[in-house]
Amino acid sequence: MLWKLPPLWGLPSPSPFVVKLETWLRMAEIPYHSRHLSRPPQSRSGKIPYIELVSGELVSW
């Protein structure tokens, strides 16, 4: 699960890091689901985007 901010200002996301990651996932043809944050990021860095694995582990960088 990719956690991200919702679309804004005509962009798929106001975060360039989200746009970059989603573009890469599409180019690499890696299937994924995404959800919009409704609370502060739960990643260790406190930043978005981050990935929640099926196991529940959170991956951020």
Ligand SMILES: N[C@@H](CCC(=O)N[C@@H](CS)C(=O)NCC(=O)O)C(=O)O
């Ligand atoms: N190293 C991260 C950086 C992500 C990042 O800086 N995200 C911004 C949004 S564009 C953020 O969450 N900022 C919140 C903060 O700095 O507290 C990446 O490449 O994805």
